[in-house]
Amino acid sequence: MSPSYQDLLATAREVIPEVEPSEVAPRVEAGDGPLIIDVRETAEWDQGHLPGAVHIPRGFLESRVAGATSGTDQELLISCASGQRSLLAAKTLADMGYTNVTNLAGGFARWKQNNYPVEVPRILSPAQRSRYSRHVLIPEVGEEGQLKLLDSKALLIGAGGLGSPAAYYLAAAGVGTIGLVDDDEVDESNLQRQIIHTTERVGMNKGESAKEAIRALNPEVQVNVHPFRVNRDNVLDLLEEYDVVVDGADNFPTRYLLADASLMTRTPLVHASILRFEGHASVFNPYDGPCYRCLFPEPPPPDLAPSCGEAGVLGVLCGVMGNVQATEAIKVLLGIGDTLSGRLLIYDALGMTFTELKVRRDPDCPSCGPNADLQLRDYEAWCAGVGSHDHVGATA
Amino acid sequence: MSTVKIPPVLRQAVGGERTVEVTGETVGEVLTNLCDQHPAVGSQILTPDGELHKYVNVYVNDEDARLLQWTDTPVGEGDTLMILPAMAGGER
């Protein structure tokens, strides 16, 4: 005769030791307990679980256990609601060769009755789970990563060519707070590339205009409009409020100001610049890899550094580079992958080539070097000064 | 013969080309020959003393020439030199 459910439980009990909550609670509290695998369904897990437990629903136990454990000799404590599903799960693990498996007697119910500590996981709401489902499916992001993005704050300098696509995609991705620094108004000539704005909103502050677009796309995102220019009096307070800064500035004084200020506040800086058909991008992690001044110690004079307003820019180039920035910002916020730190990415849209240059930290860097005297200066005057000195035509 | 990649701001000075083939055994020779052929480039990237401006980076393949042997860095067939000034834009 085939074994009944009771027979299966009895057989499992013969090989799987049961542990009372009172026996294991002090070890769990001290942080030296066994690896706890909770085999309940997701809806049960979401109501609360043992501190530090890993969640593997019973149906996925065989396929996922190897990924959650360090080896078949690791000490495992299996738990469920009442101790029966976990007993059978533990038996399965023993059959799979795990040699040190125990079962939590009475399960989560008895643990909770005895008032031992419980962790209630922060979870996405059903609406969020649906909106961000394509992120949740990616192992490197998942629900945990999405929650991290929702808690994150990104500051964008400029809601223009680079800031438009970057802000739009960061908002779509569910970055919870987006700050937009821009004192400029939407102009008709912006709409060839600044896709977050609209013809109807010509004349509106760019931050306000972007806020409207973001609200329509993802009302959950908190948008802070900072309708002024970033300067040395406000930059540190601004950066302190955010986890990452995305530099889409259109001038060197602002870029060098951000480079120095982000070192002071230890804020990762996601850089991009664009002209005509060409884009540069990199990531500057404060004191962990090179900074902007390690790469470009001094700005070039104005005629070697025309603005897009003077020299033009292919509209769609802004989309590519702004989205490189959005990608890097998300990676920085999640702590995943290899960012462009230590590399300068050069995109040539005419040749459709991506080139990478190595960027090293400069031991003599005047901003991040060990002997640097880092302080915010008058960047307008400094850029004008270094740009003009000894700039006289001469050939070799 | 090395390939020199010309940044957008200097393309007018070389007749609109994105790359120029230049002879020379070292970074210094290549840059000197480039500036001889295209004096308008020299007026932008060199000081009156013929030194490279500090705001111009030069890369040999993917490495900063200043971290190699700077102007003495040997170059040859198949090497790519990139002249790279910082770009300001951005576009608010």
Ligand SMILES: [Zn+2]
């Ligand atoms: Zn530096």
